[in-house]
Amino acid sequence: MRNISRPLKTGKSLGNDDWFSSQLLDWYGFNKRHLPWRETKDPFKIWLSEIILQQTRVNQGMPYYLKFIASYQTVQDFAQANLDDILKLWQGLGYYSRARNMHQCANAVMNHFGGNFPDNYAELQKLKGIGKYTAAAIASICFGEAVPTVDGNVFRVMARLFGIAEDIAKTSTFKVFFDRAKTLMPAGHSGDFNQAMMEFGAMICTPKSPECATCMFETHCFAKSKGLIDSLPVKSKNVKVRHRYFNYYVYTHEGQVLIRQRSEGDIWTGLFEFDIEETKKSLKSSSFEGGKLEYSSSEMVHQLTHQKLHLRFHVYEMRSQKALVQVGEAKQMLMVSRERIGDYAVPKPIELFLNNEFCR
DNA sequence: CTCCGGAAGG
C-alpha cells in the first residue's frame, strides 16, 4: 500500500471547517483497500456487506460476502432462499441472528417496499437487523444522506483525535459522537467520509499499536500529545464469564448419525448438533445405555465473550439400523449419513469435531 | 488468556 500521509499545514486544528475531512478523504482516496462492495452502490450488496462486517473483520468476512453474492444476486433471490441454506453459508461467522434477521429483512423489503430498500435513515432502521450503524451506512453510501456511521472505529478515531473521554459503553455517549461526526461531514460526500473514517480506524488508528508515525493527524492528535493512546476511547466493561458443560452423544450405525436443530433462546439458534445433555458442574463420563460406547473425546474448550463452553463427545455405535431409528424417534432427531452432515449448518466446535475426529 | 464489535431484548 502507498503511504501518502502528508504533513499538516500549520495553524489548522482538527474539526475546523472542512480541513479535517479533506485530509481524511485525501488519505482515503490513495490508501483505501479495493473491496468488492466498494465498487457498487447497490443497496442489496451494501446491506449484505455491512451486516457481514458487523463484529467481523474484512479478511474474515470477504469469503462469506463472495459466497453470498455468488448464491444470491438480488434481495428477491435472498428472500426466496431457504433459511437453512442461508445459515449453512453463514456457518463459522458467528452471531447467527444476523443471518436470521437478514432473511426477515429481505422478505420485508419484498413485501412492503416492492423489492427496493427504503432510501433513508429512519425507514431503514425499521427493518430487522438494521440499527443506527447499518442504516447510516446504507443511507450515506447508497443514497447520499448526511448521517454518520458511528461504529467502533469511529468511536476510537474521534475519542483519540479530539480527546472525547465519555464512556463509549454508555448508550447516551452515542449521541455525543454522532453529533460531532455530523459536523465534520462534508456536504455531498457522506458515504466516502463514513467509509474513510472507518478505514482509517481499521488501518491506522487501530486498537493496539496504532500507526501514529504515518498518521497525518499525529501532531494534532489529543491522545498522542497527552500520551493517552492506550486509554482512549474509554470503555467500561462488566464481563462475567459463565461456564457451561455440553455433553454430546453421537448415535451412529453404519455411517448414519442422529442430529437435531437447536431452538430459539440460546446460542446457535437454528444450527444443528448431536444429542446434548448440559450439566451444571463438570462433564459426565457417559450415560447412554442403548448402544456400545465406541469413543469419548477429550474435553474441548470453546471461549465466547460471556461463556466458556466445555464440550465432550461420546460416540455410540447402535446394534442395528432399527435401534438407531428408534432412538431418533424417541429423541426427535434427524437421521443423516456422515457424508451429508456437511449440508447442515453446525457451530464451530462441532465443525472442528467433525473435521478432526469424527469424519476422518 | 484478553480484547474487539452492532443489534435486539429485557
Added chain:
DNA sequence: CCTTCCGGAG
C-alpha cells in the same frame, strides 16, 4: 439502562 449473541486476532 444492562445483557446476550459468536469467533478470531493478538
